[in-house]
Amino acid sequence: MIDEELVQLLTPEGERVSHPDYTSTLNSEEIFALYRDMVIIRRLCNEATSLQRQGQLALWAPLQGQEAAQIGAGRAMAPMDFSFPTYREHGIAWCRGIAPEDMLRIFRAVTTGGWDPQKYRHAVPTVVLGNQALHAVGYAMGIQRDGAEEAVLALFGDGASSQGDTLESFVWAAAFNAPVVFFCQNNQWGISTPSSLQFKVPLYRRAEGFGFPGIRVDGNDVLAVYEVTKRALENARVGGGPTMIEAYTYRMGAHTTSDDPTRYRVDAEVEVWKHRDPLARVKALLTREYNTKSSAFDDVVAEAESLALKLRVDVLAMGRPDPITMFENAYAAEHPLIEEGRREMIELGVSAGSPA
């Protein structure tokens, strides 16, 4: 059951609801822009899944069901804020301006990176659960020392909620009043591990025990996620300290393309969440409240299609890297074992070498 304290501004049917603390500040163009983001990222995600099924990606971690959580939070960030993602944050990456093909480089297994994290102010993804929450708090401590009005978004899921690093990051954030917003997408499942095995009280209530506010938001309501995250980030930027947001949502697809959720969860549960779709409710609102024309929706679909096609072309063009690139950036400074390995590879004729 969804908690009664859940912040919701838009019902699954697309009806506005009032909340004592939050009101949507967005106009029709802004709401339409969020809708466009969600359509595009869903379509790109589907394309990535297809590419994996066709043997073109080593793996893919789909975000279906979590579009509102990620687009709402991503668009709530200011340009100078910094986010620390897991491997499923494609919607956040989209909001940070990262090219879709760059998101797929890791999954194409042609690199261990993909984009310049300093340029986009979006860290490289962290696969080890919870590690990045500490990086986020450390970065936030740096912001404090620089005297900057910036905030950090620490992204993790219900799966990471049992990790020591996640809980240590709460301790640190509270102790130093760090300008960080913990954004937990509770999608109910950590591969096959259900929430019931991981926590007995709702996640957002943990925050109080650590000494900062926790808020549960309807993670499928992009308007609510946007407002809640925006306020938390603003509060952090001006010295108000950390907030934990639990975006209550659902992983509609598999954990990754290697997973088979039919082994551990029932269709009926998925059916319930289909009726809470994050996109349908916004489309209903736009249609009813703003008379958005069907041609506008068609244009977005067409745009998403063309982006998906471009993504496919770009991914297929990513060839096998020169093996000598494995030595690049292993260390910042010269290292004898790097030189030794590079020399051996060139002598073996595996690579012609690289200028680096």
Next chain:
Amino acid sequence: MSVVTMTMAKALNEGLRRALERDPKVLLMGEDIGKLGGVFRITDGLQKDFGEDRVIDAPLAESAIVGTAVGLAIRGYRTVCEMQFDGFVYPAFDQIVSQVAKLHKRSDGAYTMGLVIRLPFQGGIGAIEHHSESPEAYFAQTAGLRVVSCSTPNDAYWMIQQAIEHDDPIIFCEPKSRYWEKGEVDLDRPAHDLFSSVLRREGTDVTLIGYGSSVKTMLRAAETAASEGVSLEVIDASSIAPLDLAPMVASVEKTGRFVTVQEAPHTASIGSEIVAELTQRCFYSLRAPGIRVSGYHVPYPASRIEEDYRPSVERILDAVDRVMGFDT
């Protein structure tokens, strides 16, 4: 030229002070390092002089000390993390191996992981369990990390500064049993580069190679051997990873015999690596196989019997006898 006599603990303190003075991006973080000055007093007085924002008393969680230092590094800071004791570094092992070591690579060079993890290591202080361990090989195995160890106050003073200035992450191993031993520190210039093997005593019969606390033990063994007419050369492998092999090769090509010395057990250890490298590089000069003197393959023993675990002068000289007797 100003040369001052001080303990290794004081030399580290002074080196950290210089680094804090030189670069406003340098921070110190650790448990009890502020008001208390650290359990070994290495950071004594630094919080008072540089403030709580730069000398940070951390909540008690090692993974977070290292994990937040990673975030600070992404923001452009250089954090010196103090692990209170060697045996307490393991909660941070995940951050060190999964993140610190790999993030320069994973960011395609966009992040500079210029952080230093200070690790009081090795035994010999009569401590209880988890306070006397030698985990250096775990870190030496991990690509992306560098591991160094100081053995004199002069090296401590300079190496900590060089490590902080370096752009790669460095595990900085401090032989805690030598913290209170005095030596001369040249405040004007360093004696060698950070990643160097250092010739500590010249000899002609056998080369001893070790690091950290073992350097002094090797020098004592060399004194004893000299009185018996045996000439031992002593090399301080102060750069544990990467090893600076050239001085070792030059020495072993001269002596034809070598013994490695370390407190850690010898399986898959630094001594094993030195034996492998020198066997490969000095094969035609060798007159005996390299022998490893080390701790035994047991959990670090109760400290009442630790001196029978740590390499002693007697065990080193026994190994010297074995390599000397090999071709006679």
